[in-house]
Amino acid sequence: MQAHKHSFVEDYDGMVAFGLSREVDEKSLMYYLQKFSDDDLLKVLVPRMSDEQINQLFEVISDLMRNHLDDNEYHGLFLKDEGHH
Secondary structure (H helix, E strand, O other): OOOOOOOHHHHHOOOOOOOOOHHHHHHOOOHHHHOOOHHHHHHHHHHOOOHHHHHHHHHHHHHHHHHHOOHHHHHHOOOOOOOOO
């Protein structure tokens, strides 16, 4: 069984837009992020990124998790380390 899921992008049939409502913004962001994390896209995009862009993106993602996830959530949801408590 795979640990990571990307089913939202496959199942979502709603509007993808930003600025209309918080609900649409949240769903649109989830949609974009799942499409962005597609293996085929990342294999092309990441090698084309500068070192600064890689570091900037890493910092944004790390800051978001640090600010919004507790230690157990980080280990369980991001690292998929279900044995961590």
